[in-house]
Amino acid sequence: MEKNKDQAVIMSENNNNNKAHQDPNPRFASEGCSVLLDVNDGDRLVFARLSGGAVLKIGNKNYSLKPLIGAPFGSLFQVETGEDLSRILPVKKESSSNNVIDDARDNRELIDNNEAQNLTGEEIEAMRREGAKGDEIIEALIANSKTFDQKFQLSQEKYKLKKQKKYAPKLLLRRPFARSICEAYFKKYPNRIGFLRVDALSLLLTMANVTAYSDVLVVDMVGGLVTGAVAERLGGTGYVCNTYKGNSPPSVEMVRMFNFTDKVIERIVQSSINELSSAKTVSPEENNHQEGVHPSTSDMVEDTAVTAEARVVVDDVVLESKIVKAPKAGAKASKEAIEMWKENGFSSLIMAAQDQDPWALANDVLPLLSYSAPFAIYHQYLQPLATCMHNLQQGKMAINLQITEPWLREYQVLPSRTHPHMQMSSFGGYVLSGIRISTT
Amino acid sequence: MLPTESKKALSFKRYIEEGDLVIVYERNDVMKPVKVIKDGVLQNRFGVYKHSDWIGKPLGTKVFSNKGKFVYLLAPTPELWTLVLSHRTQILYIADISFVLMYLEVVPGCIVLESGTGSGSLSTSLARAVAPTGHVYSFDFQEQRAVCAREDFEKTGISSLVTVEVRDIQGQGFPEKLSGLADSVFLDLPQPWLAVPSAAKMLKEDGVLCSFSPCIEQVQRTCEVLRSYFIQIRTFEVLLRTYEVNELKVDTGSMIGENQDADNEESRPSKRKHRSNEDDTISHDNSYNATSVVMAPPCSEARGHTGYLTFAKLQCLYLSLKGWIYNSTSYHVLDTL
Numbered sequence: 001m002e003k004n005k006d007q008a009v010i011m012s013e014n015n016n017n018n019k020a021h022q023d024p025n026p027r028f029a030s031e032g033c034s035v036l037l038d039v040n041d042g043d044r045l046v047f048a049r050l051s052g053g054a055v056l057k058i059g060n061k062n063y064s065l066k067p068l069i070g071a072p073f074g075s076l077f078q079v080e081t082g083e084d085l086s087r088i089l090p091v092k093k094e095s096s097s098n099n100v101i102d103d104a105r106d107n108r109e110l111i112d113n114n115e116a117q118n119l120t121g122e123e124i125e126a127m128r129r130e131g132a133k134g135d136e137i138i139e140a141l142i143a144n145s146k147t148f149d150q151k152f153q154l155s156q157e158k159y160k161l162k163k164q165k166k167y168a169p170k171l172l173l174r175r176p177f178a179r180s181i182c183e184a185y186f187k188k189y190p191n192r193i194g195f196l197r198v199d200a201l202s203l204l205l206t207m208a209n210v211t212a213y214s215d216v217l218v219v220d221m222v223g224g225l226v227t228g229a230v231a232e233r234l235g236g237t238g239y240v241c242n243t244y245k246g247n248s249p250p251s252v253e254m255v256r257m258f259n260f261t262d263k264v265i266e267r268i269v270q271s272s273i274n275e276l277s278s279a280k281t282v283s284p285e286e287n288n289h290q291e292g293v294h295p296s297t298s299d300m301v302e303d304t305a306v307t308a309e310a311r312v313v314v315d316d317v318v319l320e321s322k323i324v325k326a327p328k329a330g331a332k333a334s335k336e337a338i339e340m341w342k343e344n345g346f347s348s349l350i351m352a353a354q355d356q357d358p359w360a361l362a363n364d365v366l367p368l369l370s371y372s373a374p375f376a377i378y379h380q381y382l383q384p385l386a387t388c389m390h391n392l393q394q395g396k397m398a399i400n401l402q403i404t405e406p407w408l409r410e411y412q413v414l415p416s417r418t419h420p421h422m423q424m425s426s427f428g429g430y431v432l433s434g435i436r437i438s439t440t
Numbered sequence: 441m442l443p444t445e446s447k448k449a450l451s452f453k454r455y456i457e458e459g460d461l462v463i464v465y466e467r468n469d470v471m472k473p474v475k476v477i478k479d480g481v482l483q484n485r486f487g488v489y490k491h492s493d494w495i496g497k498p499l500g501t502k503v504f505s506n507k508g509k510f511v512y513l514l515a516p517t518p519e520l521w522t523l524v525l526s527h528r529t530q531i532l533y534i535a536d537i538s539f540v541l542m543y544l545e546v547v548p549g550c551i552v553l554e555s556g557t558g559s560g561s562l563s564t565s566l567a568r569a570v571a572p573t574g575h576v577y578s579f580d581f582q583e584q585r586a587v588c589a590r591e592d593f594e595k596t597g598i599s600s601l602v603t604v605e606v607r608d609i610q611g612q613g614f615p616e617k618l619s620g621l622a623d624s625v626f627l628d629l630p631q632p633w634l635a636v637p638s639a640a641k642m643l644k645e646d647g648v649l650c651s652f653s654p655c656i657e658q659v660q661r662t663c664e665v666l667r668s669y670f671i672q673i674r675t676f677e678v679l680l681r682t683y684e685v686n687e688l689k690v691d692t693g694s695m696i697g698e699n700q701d702a703d704n705e706e707s708r709p710s711k712r713k714h715r716s717n718e719d720d721t722i723s724h725d726n727s728y729n730a731t732s733v734v735m736a737p738p739c740s741e742a743r744g745h746t747g748y749l750t751f752a753k754l755q756c757l758y759l760s761l762k763g764w765i766y767n768s769t770s771y772h773v774l775d776t777l
Contacts, residue, residue: 371500
């Protein structure tokens with residue numbers, strides 16, 4: 001493990017030189033950055049903030065994430081012996097396309113009586129204590145399996161894979177993007193993001209024409225996923241303004257999962273619908289009072305969210321030391337910005353508000369857009385969107401209206417074994433899109 | 441089409457000027473791109489529209505023909521462009537485009553390679569995603585298509601973000617000068633597996649490749665080659681189901697004790713697709729207990745298949761076991777391992 005330490009040191013130097021922390025598209029995982037850990041090829045997705053003390057629980061053991069610091073995104077790690085994660089190189093897979101069809105073995109001889117394995121749990125544990133590598137344990141399991149040789153070749157592969165996952169788990173270090181964050185949440189806590197599947201999110205961004213230098217109005221009640229995804233596409237230009245009813249802005253905690261630079265974070269602002277729509281500008285005192293308005297509400301939000309997050313999303317990561325805090329997103333929009341939007345309108349709108357009636361909300365926020373600005377409204381249910389679309393038509397407020405439901409199916413592609421996945425998500429929500437027009 | 445600085449964002453583009461590209465919107469499925477010229481005219485079944493009437497008007501407003509009929513003038517977006525561009529090849533539509541952008545992890549500043557250029561539908565969206573500092577290198581083996589694509593990108597104002605070259609990617613691979621520079625590569629080729637080794641060479645470590653193929657056999661062969669260079673190989677199919685919104689009269693009266701003609705009462709659909717040009721008056725007949733209900737059935741026809749999207753991430757290989765070696769030339773040690 002000496003090796004790993006050296007590696008980390010060398011790499012962290014590298015990072016400092018490159019100012020990796022503020023690199024908008026970092027290629028290395030630096031200390032304090034947010035990473036996505038993909039355990040066993042997508043079986044589990046865990047977010048973590050890298051620090052010397054962070055550990056990840058796999059099975060019933062804790063592993064230090066220290067070896068990950070300084071490693072390039074995309075690196076693969078494996079538990080080789082005992083306690084530590086070490087970086088491994090992907091094995092070049094041999095093409096197994098031949099002979100598959102000719103294999104005539106099948107499962108007629110297999111009896112499911114739990115007696116196929118000669119090794120006992122204690123024996124395996126003993127091997128581990130003696131420092132056996134995961135691969136060695138798998139070899140031993142195969143050697144002691146009565147049925148392994150009778151298995152169809154493909155079942156043998158499956159068996160090996162299953163044992164590898166248990167005894168030599170692999171961990172892939174990934175850079176969090178809107179895509180992976182959405183996928184991870186959808187897999188584990190879909191209700192927190194309003195069941196917004198990744199293809200629906202991608203549609204929202206496209207339909208709202210999100211691009212550099214645009215001023216995107218969002219109503220994000222899905223934890224900041226939409227806000228973050230928009231900010232990712234703005235790359236530190238334009239603005240994403242999260243608007244809300246009432247006085248307390250909804251949490252955009254998820255923005256912390258992205259490794260945004262300060263430049264990007266500055267472009268994530270919030271302002272209430274009242275502030276944006278009122279003909280008169282809010283008095284300057286109130287605007288200067290950013291800090292005054294915030295601490296009570298938003299710090300509290302942050303605190304609870306952090307603990308909730310640590311408890312649930314990053315549930316497997318124990319943070320020993322105080323984490324390096326990412327700069328905070330969602331400051332109050334400046335008076336100048338609000339004035340600018342009042343005069344020119346926003347260039348597009350995305351709504352993803354679970355508990356709100358789309359029509360009531362659209363009626364309030366659509367007038368904040370410039371003419372010809374596209375919008376996309378996500379909702380978990382079809383009916384409220386249908387009503388909203390009908391009313392927009394009747395009021396001649398928008399054209400090019402359409403309700404779409406995305407459908408996504410993943411495939412297993414293997415030699416002679418290609419087919420759709422046995423399980424798929426059959427519900428990714430609905431999107432109403434359109435273009436705001438002048439009513440005159 | 442894409443703002444190059446904050447003052448050129450759509451929200452600042454307040455009035456139509458001469459030389460602007462606008463999308464003339466008749467209805468959902470009738471749109472046309474038009475370049476505004478001082479003495480130009482547009483003629484359609486509703487009459488003649490003078491461009492000079494348009495200049496100085498805000499985008500998103502109605503303009504009228506000599507017969508008093510109107511159309512809307514819209515700011516072009518990649519989505520609208522996809523609907524109006526001239527098809528030189530089969531093109532990618534919004535569902536695939538959106539998904540590709542998301543999974544290729546294209547963000548501002550990225551370098552993206554694409555082959556073939558085709559009609560430039562995806563290229564336009566890629567340009568939007570890499571703007572303002574990134575770049576799209578697009579390759580097509582047909583001279584004519586490349587020329588047309590360049591003209592289109594000039595017209596839509598994205599030519600500074602997209603370079604189109606004539607090159608047979610399947611045969612020659614991507615140009616050496618782009619080795620190790622690409623964040624993402626998109627392949628829409630008849631035999632994508634031939635281009636995979638070259639694509640791997642172009643990509644930065646952990647870069648993403650996407651291959652779009654209509655046939656599963658193409659996917660099969662591509663995946664076999666991908667496995668030597670890439671990890672996280674995943675294949676998807678993404679489709680959209682669209683819904684109509686209709687206001688229907690539904691009889692909510694009690695069935696018992698009333699003598700109704702069942703045939704007449706069996707829902708009276710005011711079946712109208714929404715059409716902005718028409719008045720949405722709904723015929724009011726005084727049926728007994730009819731209530732208006734807004735309902736949304738799926739459209740009866742839909743695109744059933746476009747293609748399979750296969751994504752893969754380039755393996756991270758430059759870790760030598762003796763320690764970290766990081767220099768830009770050691771990216772492609774794959775063959776020597």
